[in-house]
Amino acid sequence: MDQITAKDAFAALAHETRLSVFRLLVRQGPGGLPALEIARRLGAPPSTLSSHLASLKRAGLLNAERRHRQILYAANLAAVNDIVRFLLEDCCGGDPAACAGIGGVILPARATPSDA
């Protein structure tokens, strides 16, 4: 995870429709949904949505898998993991105590990026 990759991921999420797409697929789980079904649920034209799906996929936030005639898109939760870890890397200069009181959802873990 480098600066550019992270920036692209944030840019992909910095749009109302794309954010809705991603959250919908997070709720949907690993099974995913086909492109037209996503467009239908969000009330967006297929061509518009296709470019948004391409953005999210290019940013590494979605996995796409062909299933018969349709393409199933699913949220890539590991990517969220990666960008959060990148964002909080070496938090508070590495002092865990100073970081402790932030809320509980995020565990900065170790700063060594040795595990892919």
Place this chain on the structure above:
Amino acid sequence: MDQITAKDAFAALAHETRLSVFRLLVRQGPGGLPALEIARRLGAPPSTLSSHLASLKRAGLLNAERRHRQILYAANLAAVNDIVRFLLEDCCGGDPAACAGIGGVILPARATPSDA
């Protein structure tokens, strides 16, 4: 945390300079850094940096505190917590088992958005 707030936060991070600013302040910890010092370390002109700091602050990602003649900016880690929680809300339709294998940094916690 609503859709627009989250989108603004992602938009604020979707820029190389602002992302560098935020990560620098994460590393710096609660003490924060004055604006010109941030500009100096990142090699950016003060006026450019000021607008970026304003973006990040408007998005709720930075806290600013006046300290004598300077203004100390510090990363708001709780905001990161909030946007990640928003992003993963009702993950996998609420089935924790399906979400379990994502990597370990993020704990989806409860989906009830009752706590501000």
Place this chain on the structure above:
DNA sequence: GCCTCATTTCGTAGATTCTCGAATTATCGT
């Protein structure tokens, strides 16, 4: 091979964002 459904690519007009010097405002020391 042909028809149909699912999805993407193309084109272009419109809207938004970005940069940074100059001018401005705010704070402190004397």
Place this chain on the structure above:
DNA sequence: ACGATAATTCGAGAATCTACGAAATGAGGC
């Protein structure tokens, strides 16, 4: 009050992003 330092606002050109219909591509079914 004055001078110096810290930070922000203003302005305008340049660059990037966005939307969506029409046309093209891809994958089956018959």
